[in-house]
Amino acid sequence: MNTPQEPHKKKEDCSNQNECLKLLQAVLDGDATPEQREHFLKEHLEGCMPCYKNYNLEVMLREKIKTKCCSEAPGDLMEAIKQKVSQLASR
Amino acid sequence: MEEILERPHYSQSEKEAIFNHEFLPHINAMYNFGYRLTLDRDDAKDLVQDTYLKAYRFIDSFQQGTNAKAWLFRILKNSFINDYRKKSKEPSKVDYQEVETYYNSEEVDRQITPDLRVESLSNMIGDEVSNALNSLDVDFRTVIILCDLEGFKYEEMAKILDIPIGTVRSRLHRARALLKEKLSHYAKEMGYTKS
Incomplete structure (x- = not known):
């Protein structure tokens, strides 16, 4: 039975966490419809603590991947490629 | 294409x-x-x-x-x-189809429930995330790089990888679950969690 929620009080359990996680990922990856997005971000997250926590975790994970998992090409690679290509082109 | x-x-x-x-x-x-x-x-x-x-x-x-x-x-x-x-001298260790079938089973949804906390993750300022990503199977690393780092849409990923869009979706879901699982192990080892 649904009990009326106090304002700003989030429920502690999400009955559908795995499906919600899939939806959350679709929202963050830009794969959700505008309606799904609106519902999830404005309504579901407001009332559901596990999903709210998952949301923050997923956002941070993406930030960490962006900042920690990129590496620059070695400085000489671009020149090496240009040189090989100009050899190809002059053939 | x-x-x-x-x-x-x-x-x-x-x-x-x-x-x-x-x-x-x-x-x-x-x-x-x-x-x-x-x-x-x-x-x-x-x-x-x-x-x-x-x-x-x-x-x-x-x-x-x-x-x-x-x-x-x-x-x-x-x-x-x-x-x-x-x-490459190293032979492909696992048949991807088997991995995909396994990771798509409902059983795994029950097994993988990473208890990674946002506080633990925010404390990981070294190579933890990069190492965790590198430890995943190559097909899982790939979808995370394409999506999270390079910002490709699912449809573009499907074309790059020659797989159906539904497979992109499910592979990403598994990949993220596995990544979080790995990171929660790191968090425990490093004493970031309270337990």
């Missing part, structure tokens, strides 16, 4: 312009992708160089105005599978 009915024939100067202005600017992203696939910096350099040479040779099959980065990533991925993996 799509069947191109009228293949352009670029002049020499057009080829150079496309190569220099549309292809070369992606060199850092390409190198990073190559590195995350091979996990070896020298191999990544070779792979990226081979990819760019192929891109130049087949430049007439690139349609100007389409996504050059996605086109290049697809060539790099194919070179990795066709050339690098064959040359």
Whole structure:
């Protein structure tokens, strides 16, 4: 039975966490419809603590991947490629 | 990519312009992708160089105005599978189909419930996230790089990887669950969690 929620009080359990996680990922990856997005971000997250926590975790994970998992090409690679290509082109 | 009915024939100067202005600017992203696939910096350099040479040779099959980065990533991925993996001494350890079937089973949904906390993750300021990503199976690393780092949409990823969009979705879901599971192990080892 649904009990009326106090304002700003989030429920502690999400009955559908795995499906919600899939939806959350679709929202963050830009794969959700505008309606799904609106519902999830404005309504579901407001009332559901596990999903709210998952949301923050997923956002941070993406930030960490962006900042920690990129590496620059070695400085000489671009020149090496240009040189090989100009050899190809002059053939 | 799509069947191109009228293949352009670029002049020499057009080829150079496309190569220099549309292809070369992606060199850092390409190198990073190559590195995350091979996990070896020298191999990544070779792979990226081979990819760019192929891109130049087949430049007439690139349609100007389409996504050059996605086109290049697809060539790099194919070179990795066709050339690098064959040359590599290490045989492919697992049959991907088996892995996919296993990770798509409902059983795994119950098993993988990473209890990673946002506080623990925010404390990971070293190489933890990068190492955790590198520890995943190559197909899982790939989708995370393409989506989270390079910002490709699911549809573009499906084309780059030659897999259906539904597989992109489920593979990403598994990949993220596995990544979080790995990170929660790190968090425990490093004493970031209260337990």
